[in-house]
Structures are given as C-alpha cells and as structure tokens.
Amino acid sequence: MLQIKNLTKVYEGGVQALTDVSFEVPEGQFLAVIGLSGSGKSTLLRCINRLVDPTSGQILWNGEDITAATPDEMRRIRRRIGMVFQHFNLVHRSKVITNVLAGRLGYTNPAWSLMNRFPKEDVDKAIQQLERVGIADKAENRADELSGGQQQRVGIARALMQDPQMILADEPVASLDPVLAHSIMKHLEEINKTDKVTVLCSLHFLDLVHRYADRVIALNEGRVVFEGSPKEIDDKKFKDIYGRDAERVG
Amino acid sequence: MQKNNKPSILKSLRLGAIVLLVMVVLAYGFEITQVDLTELRSETRINSLVRVTRALARPELIEYDQQEEIINAPIHVPCPVGGGQVKGEVPNTQQPYLVLTPSCGNPGDTIQVEGYNFSPNTEGPLRFIPGNDPGNTVSLGRDIVETDQTGHFIANLVLPDRLSDDNQYIRATLRRNVGSPHLTQTAKDTWDKIVETVFLALLATIAGTIFAVPLSFLAARNLMKPVRNSVTNIALTVIGWPVGMAIGYLAVQFVSNVTAPIAANLAVIIASVVVTPFIVVYGVRWALPERDIRTPPLWLRLVRGVVMILVVLASIFGLLQLAALVANIGNALSGVLGPFAFLGNFLFQISEILRVLTPALGALAAGGALGSFFGGIGQRSSERLPVTTVKILNLLLMSVAGALVLGLLGALVEWLYQIDRPLYTLWIPMAVGGGLGLFLAITTKARDTLPTGMVIYTITRTLLNGLRSIEALVMAIVFVIAVGIGPFAGVLALGLHTIVSLGKLYSEQVESIMPGPLEAIEATGANRLQTIIYGVVPQIVPPYISYTMYRWDINVRMSTIIGFVGGGGIGFLLQQNINLLNYRAASAQMLAIAVVVASMDYISSMLRERYV
Numbered sequence: 036m037l038q039i040k041n042l043t044k045v046y047e048g049g050v051q052a053l054t055d056v057s058f059e060v061p062e063g064q065f066l067a068v069i070g071l072s073g074s075g076k077s078t079l080l081r082c083i084n085r086l087v088d089p090t091s092g093q094i095l096w097n098g099e100d101i102t103a104a105t106p107d108e109m110r111r112i113r114r115r116i117g118m119v120f121q122h123f124n125l126v127h128r129s130k131v132i133t134n135v136l137a138g139r140l141g142y143t144n145p146a147w148s149l150m151n152r153f154p155k156e157d158v159d160k161a162i163q164q165l166e167r168v169g170i171a172d173k174a175e176n177r178a179d180e181l182s183g184g185q186q187q188r189v190g191i192a193r194a195l196m197q198d199p200q201m202i203l204a205d206e207p208v209a210s211l212d213p214v215l216a217h218s219i220m221k222h223l224e225e226i227n228k229t230d231k232v233t234v235l236c237s238l239h240f241l242d243l244v245h246r247y248a249d250r251v252i253a254l255n256e257g258r259v260v261f262e263g264s265p266k267e268i269d270d271k272k273f274k275d276i277y278g279r280d281a282e283r284v285g
Numbered sequence: 286m287q288k289n290n291k292p293s294i295l296k297s298l299r300l301g302a303i304v305l306l307v308m309v310v311l312a313y314g315f316e317i318t319q320v321d322l323t324e325l326r327s328e329t330r331i332n333s334l335v336r337v338t339r340a341l342a343r344p345e346l347i348e349y350d351q352q353e354e355i356i357n358a359p360i361h362v363p364c365p366v367g368g369g370q371v372k373g374e375v376p377n378t379q380q381p382y383l384v385l386t387p388s389c390g391n392p393g394d395t396i397q398v399e400g401y402n403f404s405p406n407t408e409g410p411l412r413f414i415p416g417n418d419p420g421n422t423v424s425l426g427r428d429i430v431e432t433d434q435t436g437h438f439i440a441n442l443v444l445p446d447r448l449s450d451d452n453q454y455i456r457a458t459l460r461r462n463v464g465s466p467h468l469t470q471t472a473k474d475t476w477d478k479i480v481e482t483v484f485l486a487l488l489a490t491i492a493g494t495i496f497a498v499p500l501s502f503l504a505a506r507n508l509m510k511p512v513r514n515s516v517t518n519i520a521l522t523v524i525g526w527p528v529g530m531a532i533g534y535l536a537v538q539f540v541s542n543v544t545a546p547i548a549a550n551l552a553v554i555i556a557s558v559v560v561t562p563f564i565v566v567y568g569v570r571w572a573l574p575e576r577d578i579r580t581p582p583l584w585l586r587l588v589r590g591v592v593m594i595l596v597v598l599a600s601i602f603g604l605l606q607l608a609a610l611v612a613n614i615g616n617a618l619s620g621v622l623g624p625f626a627f628l629g630n631f632l633f634q635i636s637e638i639l640r641v642l643t644p645a646l647g648a649l650a651a652g653g654a655l656g657s658f659f660g661g662i663g664q665r666s667s668e669r670l671p672v673t674t675v676k677i678l679n680l681l682l683m684s685v686a687g688a689l690v691l692g693l694l695g696a697l698v699e700w701l702y703q704i705d706r707p708l709y710t711l712w713i714p715m716a717v718g719g720g721l722g723l724f725l726a727i728t729t730k731a732r733d734t735l736p737t738g739m740v741i742y743t744i745t746r747t748l749l750n751g752l753r754s755i756e757a758l759v760m761a762i763v764f765v766i767a768v769g770i771g772p773f774a775g776v777l778a779l780g781l782h783t784i785v786s787l788g789k790l791y792s793e794q795v796e797s798i799m800p801g802p803l804e805a806i807e808a809t810g811a812n813r814l815q816t817i818i819y820g821v822v823p824q825i826v827p828p829y830i831s832y833t834m835y836r837w838d839i840n841v842r843m844s845t846i847i848g849f850v851g852g853g854g855i856g857f858l859l860q861q862n863i864n865l866l867n868y869r870a871a872s873a874q875m876l877a878i879a880v881v882v883a884s885m886d887y888i889s890s891m892l893r894e895r896y897v
Binding site: 084086105106107110111112113114115116117118120122123124125126127128129133137138139140141142144145146147148149151190193196197 | 569573574664665668801802804805806807808809810811812814815818819820823824826827
C-alpha cells in the first residue's frame, strides 16, 4: 500500500509542480497517471523515490515514511522501486548486460561493484531478465546499438534486476511508435500480473490507459482532478483533465 | 520607429576621435615595443641574418670523413734585396705541387698560384702562412680554390702586409670526402635528447592524467552540487581526517620498524610478498561480502572492521616488502643485463616510488577511513538523537573541528615562515577556529545540512585556476631548484601543469554529460560512488582519451623548450648551441623538434579518429 498525503513540491525559483496531492495505491495495482505535459506527472513519480525531494507532505509505503528516510534508508527503499524512463536513460557506451546489472547496484557491496565485479548469481539473473524481455542475444552489444524499443526493454530488465515491489514508469512509451508502445506496455502488464508488482505509469494516450490501467489519477497544474476507473473518463471529464479546448482523437 | 537622428557632424567627430585614439594607441605600442625597421636594413644586420639563415638551412646532420692534401710553397715578402729566385726545395713534380708567379712581391701585390697533381674535384682554402715555419698554424686569408678534373687549379692571391726577410709560405689545403656519409656527433646528441624529450612528455602526461581524473570529479559542479552533509557529520569528518592520517602514518612507521629486522632476509621477503596478497584478498573477501541484502548485526560489523584494519596493516607490510623485493631484483638485474640495465634501474626506481608512497598511501587510507567512519557516526547521531543533544554535540564538535583546522594551518605557517611564536601561530588560530566553528554551529539548526560539495568544488576550482595560470616554464625553475637540473625536474613541472589543466578540461566534460543515466542509476539505490562509476565514467571515457592525447601533444612541444631553464630535453642542447653561435647544430635540433611535433600531431589525430 502506497499512501500519498498532501504532497506539495515547489521548485527553486517558485514553480509550483504539485499542490496538495493525496491518493492511495493498493499493492499490485496498475495505476495510470495522466495529464498534460507539465502537469506534474514526472515530479510526482520522482517524489515517490525521492529523486526529487518534496517540499511538504508525506509518502508512506507499507507503513514506512519515505519522506523522512535518511540517505542510507533511502538507498534501501529505492532498490525495491524500479524505474523506467521516457528516454530509457541507458548508459550508451556500456554493454547491455552492464546496464542491466546496474539495477543490482543497490544490493552489491560498493567496494566490489567499483571494480565492475558482480556475483555470479547476479550475472545469471541479468541474462534471465533479458530473456524475459526477449533480447538475451543483445547482451554483449553496446546499448546505443539497439533500437528504441529494445532500449526500453533493457530499461525494464534493469528495473526487474532490483526485485522490485513497485515500478515507476515515467511515460515509458512516449518516444516509441504505437506497435512498440503496446509491446512495452504488455511487458509492464505481465510484470504487474505475474509478479504482483505495483505499477505507477504516466501515459499520454487514453487508449493505452483504457487497455492496461486498473485505475487512473489525472493531474492538472499539479492538482488531482480525477481519480477512478478508466471507463469513467467521459467527454466532460476529458475536458476537465486536458482543458476546454482539447479534442479527443483516436 | 524612431531612427537614430543624431546630427551627422557629431557622428563623424566621434569616428574621427576613435581613429585618432587607435592611432595614438598604435603609436604608443610602437614606442613600447621598440619597432625599428631601419635596423632591419642595416648592412651588418642583413649580413648576420643571411649567415644565420644559411646555417639554419644546412642542419649539421650528415658528414663525410675528409682527406686533406696540404702543400706549402715558399714566398718572399718583400722580394730579397739581391733579386732572383727564392731559395727553396725544387718541387717534386710526381707529387702535388704549387707554382707561384712571381714567387715574391710587396704587400698588396697580386700573385698567381697554380696547383698541379692534386686530387681532382677537391676544394679548400688557399692561405698565407707568416714566419719561417711551414707547420705554422697561424694563417691569413681564406680564399677557396677548387681543382678541375685533372687536379689543377689556378687562383690569384693578394699578398698581406707581413714583411719578413725569411721564407714565408703559401699553403693550399685541399680536402676531399672519402667513404660513405655518416651521422655527425650533433645528430647523435640530438637523437639522444629528442628521445629524452618524448619520454619526458610521456611521463608527465601519464602522471598528470592519473591525478587529474579524481580531481576532475571534485571540480564538476553537477556531481558536487547535491552533496550536502549534516553539521555533526562535517565536524566529525573534519576531525577524523587529520587524526586518521596521523594514525596511518604512524602505523606505516610502526610496521616498517617492526618488520625491518625480518625484512632484510631475501627468503622472508619473497615469502611475505607471496603470502600477503592471499591474506589481504581473503580478509577483504570475508570482511566485505559481495552482496548486502540486509544490515548485519553490530558485533559482526565490529569484527569486520577489526579484520579490515588488520588487512590494511598486512597490505602496508606487503607493499614495503614488495618494494624491498623489487629493489633487490632491480639491483641484481642492472648488474647482468648490460644494455638493458635500464630495466633494472626502472624496477629500483619503482621500489623507491613504492617506498615513498607507502606512508602517504597509509596516511590517506587511514584518514579517509576514519573520516568517513566518524562522518557516518555523525550522520547517524544527527538523525537518531534528540534535537537538543545534536545541538550540543554540534557546538562541541564544531569548535574542536574549527580549532583543529586552523591549528594545523597555523602549524603550516609556522613551518613556512619559522615565526617561532606559538601564541601567534598556534593558540590564537586555534581560538579563532574554535570560535568560527562555534559560530557555525550556533547559526545552523541542529539537523541542517550544509553544501559541502559546493565548498569542495569551489576550493578545487580555485586551486586549479590558480595553478594553471603559472606557466610550466616557471614551475620548471622551481623544480630545478627542488630536484636539480635534468629531465626529472621537467617531468615534475610538466606533470603538475598537466594535472591542473587536464583537471579543468576533464571537469568541464563531466559537467556536460547526459543527466538521464545518472538519474537512472541513482534510482536503483546505488550510492554516490557507484553512480559515478556506472553512470559518469562510461560517458566521459572518449573525451578523456581525446584530451589526454591533446595534452601529450602540448607536453611534447613544451618539453622542447623546458630545457631552456634546465628542465632536461632537447631545449638544453638548443639553447647551448644558440649561445655558442653554432647555428648549424641548432638547426639540427630545430629540425628534430619540428619532425617530432609534426609526427606527434599526426599520430594523436590518427589515434583520436580511431578510438574516440
């Protein structure tokens, strides 16, 4: 159970990214976060693993207060939260397998991992994860030799290496074509269903939301303007979320 | 739109004023830099310039062995009073001989000199030898004559103003090249020195790179900005470092003293060099497990800490023993290797480096360990303890830390200037430091964090910028004083300059990396160091290689002139030859520099293209 209570974030320079955001996510749910660009979706997801420090409010995860965690505790919390990014955020010049193994850094002893040494079981695990997303044959390639869809799969494999209980996906398909988008979303769905991993996924396309999400949170200018099942988004709700001038396409 | 409607007369006045100002500035510049083009036209200048240019155009690289034919013919200046022919041997017409017509004359007269039977196509000076001694080395005149195919030449000679009743002589010295061309001594010396130059640059670049890489991380804003520590943490870290360094240094001394008696025995040395790595590796394996899934209990962590300390002591011992072993091998090798004795010497020098570095490494390692250990305690206590307790701790520790830092600075000042008044160099700084620490602790909230990263960043940047502004040539002067004239001083000077300039260039590369991968690695729960190794390092390898090559290039060019101040390399030879007006030799060295710099340029650009 993830509980967000009155979360507010004001960036240096006074930009109000989130205002008094509160909601709960039960264990194992697939939650979609929608909203216009700049509505605070990325900030919200980054507050949950404290890549961004919230200004006020509280985030509780299974009773543990993430907002009050010390740096050491934060590392231990982070390693159970996988993250998938819009631009994949792979290290281009490293091998695919190294990128995947990086997901294990929170578990390895820093002194050993500095010398690029990972335990044998971690290396085996990395190959398994690559097999799971279907690109085990690319393990020795450099990350930037892969296509966009393949890179995002590496990103997912990296998140899986963490044995996550929750995955934060920040517009994971926004840089991909519709076919690839579905294949990536299917991977996330499969992880959500088989491993019972909670998924928080920010999305732009409503058809993806309808197809994959259990529940939807909609943000507009940093405030929650809708919370409920994807089916409840009718034309009126749509205009609330995306503004009066928006039109539904597709 | 309002056009610029200033009266045009003002505009032209302004333009006139600007032109006038430019003229005045230029005129002053001419005055200051003593521009003097009439000097350029003066006869003597042009002559010297022509001479030097011609010498420069003929670098002294290749020469032939020469065979000389020296023939003297007697002459009288003035003609003997009685008239008639000069007394002298009748020339042997089978051998080379000279015929003078006439064979006497007054100063200023022109006589004709003919030579016969010389080797064909040879050349050399025709000279007047004063005094009655055919072997006299004093000579006048330097007319160059040249023989034709039959070995005959004919030339005119003006008799000098040297009057004598005795025989004087006309001497023809005809030289001819024999054998195949071979390198001059200058060429060999130049080769030796240019090799020295290239290696000087190489060592300076390597040493510079090794130190510049870690510095560049400290001087990168994007890495340092997020580093913040609680006040308690900072105070304890500041205390931990010097204390740890002192302990580390003493530990090295202790280990080397204790082991000195057994270290003399070669068998013991070999045994310990073989055994220590195993102890260290297994110790580290046990004390630092590869994975930490959950936090181990306190007692286990304590035991592991003790084991790590023992491992560190063992590795210090191992390093010292390795130094001794390497020194022994080096000494033994340099005796038997003959031309490859430099390998033995290299090993010996490596052992010296190990010996010098071990105390420093020990001190740094212990300082770092104790600093971060104390810092960890500080961090934890500021998180767990009640606010009031933390505040009291901060007040106490900060004043101690402040006193310690300024006390150490005072000790440094004392050492530098030998003031010898502890009141001013120790007690007052300590009091001021304590006060400052106290002030800092009072003005911050108990659990506040301070931007330590930015402080380190600012200090490193300032240091880099400051040192970078000192030319390597100036550094070389300092190092020549420190380690004596020679290439080693050059290596140190260029190395230091390389550290600071590469540090700056590297750090700018770190600042321009893509932040995405960093964020992703951080999100996996990796700590700061892991984030750098996995997120930053792969991104900066290509530019680092590129800059290192570029720097090697610069260092080769710098090392060619660093010899001007005694820093070794070819510059020393070049300067010497210029001062001796030996322009042909200097030309050889300039040529060598040009060739080396150009080929370095080519090689580095080729490597860059291929690997970056």
